[in-house]
Amino acid sequence: MNTTTLSHEIADTLRTEILRQQYRSGERLPSERDLAARFSASRGAVREALSQLDQLGLISIQPGGVRVKPIEEASIAILGPLLSLSDTPNLLLVDQFLQTFAAMSALNAREALTVANTEQLAQMRAMVAAVHKSGTEVAASQKEWVEFMEYLAEVADNLVVRLIGNDLKAQFVNRMVKEELKITLKKKAVADVVQSLNEGLETGDRDIFSNAVLHYFDQLRAAVIETLNQRLAI
């Protein structure tokens, strides 16, 4: 997908303006003819751009004019651009992303433990061991944690969660990579998480297993927020 087409540029610009609340919900955008003049483009290119925004749930196109819809009706595909509106990421939104990843991962953990066969359980144990060995530096242990979470997703095999996770992750990582954060988790906390994961695996207790995943994300969230806060204090 070549994102430099004119229609995409127009759509991106209008999306940013809408997310910046330059237009209120219910208000009309400039007409297609005016937008075409503004962007020195054909009406066709503008219409394609508006089709994209319509699919994002940001606008409602009807004869008489294009109207902006309430943000609550938008697709999750606007969350990455929302996070990218400012030079520094919105702390609350970052936290909400991570909370949602946590909930999705906990659901995968719960379901994976429910359906896993003997071989898959053994694989999970091996991955928890690898995660344990990888330490508390997020950058260094990222690979192992990501692999573990992705294996849970694969075993759980929930398409709804997969689509949500893929979409949110792509948007979040795309934005947060620019921050080059150095995150360190507390050694004891990670050890507790790993212990709970192992306990869940041994006892087959889905609550323990999924709560361990939640606690891992609690630690990650706290560390990310703290690091970003230190950035702001500078």
Add this chain to the structure above:
Amino acid sequence: MNTTTLSHEIADTLRTEILRQQYRSGERLPSERDLAARFSASRGAVREALSQLDQLGLISIQPGGVRVKPIEEASIAILGPLLSLSDTPNLLLVDQFLQTFAAMSALNAREALTVANTEQLAQMRAMVAAVHKSGTEVAASQKEWVEFMEYLAEVADNLVVRLIGNDLKAQFVNRMVKEELKITLKKKAVADVVQSLNEGLETGDRDIFSNAVLHYFDQLRAAVIETLNQRLAI
């Protein structure tokens, strides 16, 4: 939004064909000129339709042809149409929808209990009482449960979860309303859930509170699946 525009009809048709795997991932769709001939439409209308599908993550448009992308890269906006592919809803997908609603609601419950003020806690107690009084027939108690879950969402105020929930709910309800299901939950199970909700509210224990929400959805899922299975057995 007038969904009867030609470009939407074309997009809907192509989306269905893609979801039915008439085209494999990586394969090219017919050319815009061929599609225009097939749909007796202008190339402009076809291009608008393809812009919509591109935004859905279903296709990748580039010079040389439009290619189908792997389903895992698609937006959650394809889940409703996926559920609507057959006369009877796919049981697994229905279960996955409900699992995801459960996870989102549990997250809202957890977070709401964390941030709620005195007045909001009192409102939650009143709503749990209303839910208790409304009985075990899902159709009759739906209003109270929905209001309760929406209040949790409002208190938690997680935009990411809100957008996911709104999108999935619209698609799911739009499809399932056609089934006109009669769902009844077990009286004891509902009473247990309500008791746990109250316990969570009194003790401030977020695990108990959110697990109660999960258990409610467990019951709902089991009942929905059972009812749909009885449909299939006929």
Add this chain to the structure above:
DNA sequence: GAATGAAAATTGGTCTGACCAGATTGGTCG
């Protein structure tokens, strides 16, 4: 001044035909 209805203007919906840039395919040659 407010309400109503009709006419005019504006807006989206779609078409046709043209041209350009990039990708694909098929043929030829070593």
Add this chain to the structure above:
DNA sequence: CGACCAATCTGGTCAGACCAATTTTCATTC
């Protein structure tokens, strides 16, 4: 068989035209 080139095909975009639906303006009445 592999490399190269030309022809063809495909998407990207444009301008101008016309029709259907909505909004705005204006005139009339109370």
